Amino acid sequence: MNDRSDCTEIPLFAHISPKEVQKMLDCFQNRVLNGKKGQLLFVNGTLLQEVGVVLTGSVRLENNDLWGNRSLIGIAEEGALFAESYTLLGDCPLLVDVVANEDCRVLMLKTEKLMNPCCRVCEGHVQLIKNMLLLSSRKNIALSERMLDSSPKSVRGRVMSYLSREVARQGCGRLVLPFDRQQMADYLNLDRSALSKELSRMKADGLLRYHKNVFEVL
16 A cells, blocks of 8 residues: 555544645645654654654564663554654653564655644644644553553562453453563563463462463453
8 A cells, every 4th residue: 555545544633534634745745754663763852843643563662771671652554653752742751762563654744734724724734633632641641551560569560450451441351562572571571481480370279361462361
């Protein structure tokens, strides 16, 4: 697919006709980044003037301190936004690194063009701003969920909080998680070995079964 057909299928452009999307993309000063898995797209401290939209693949947002400790903040999958809170403020540099979680294509939209409709104030642009606010709200809820999942003091408490939330989200006890084991540990602010040991204990206690990222809560 070309860039524009990609755009018409993502949530940011929901309820906007393909013709209107093309008009806006002609107006916006946009660019497309092609990232390879593991590639650092934006580094902590960057002052971005653009909103990122994942067209294909996914990117992860992570915090890396001076001692090499990494904490996974979240994963922006296909259709998701990233960096919008930073760019809307204008003077707030990124507090995280943005890394290609897999091969990906990312549309970067100029914030000034995005948030300031032209004199025509077309319906499509108004809908676009509504869509962005909705997506940002959902992301804020996801970050709140992460804080709740990583707040229990015990490893088991964090695992149970996260899996309980996923059962409610996916509607069944058989779960396909978006994380590999290291990413799950990073998301819950745990050491990977500690997480693996606790998962083994929970399996032995008859609480769950799992294979890679497929879990069954018993």
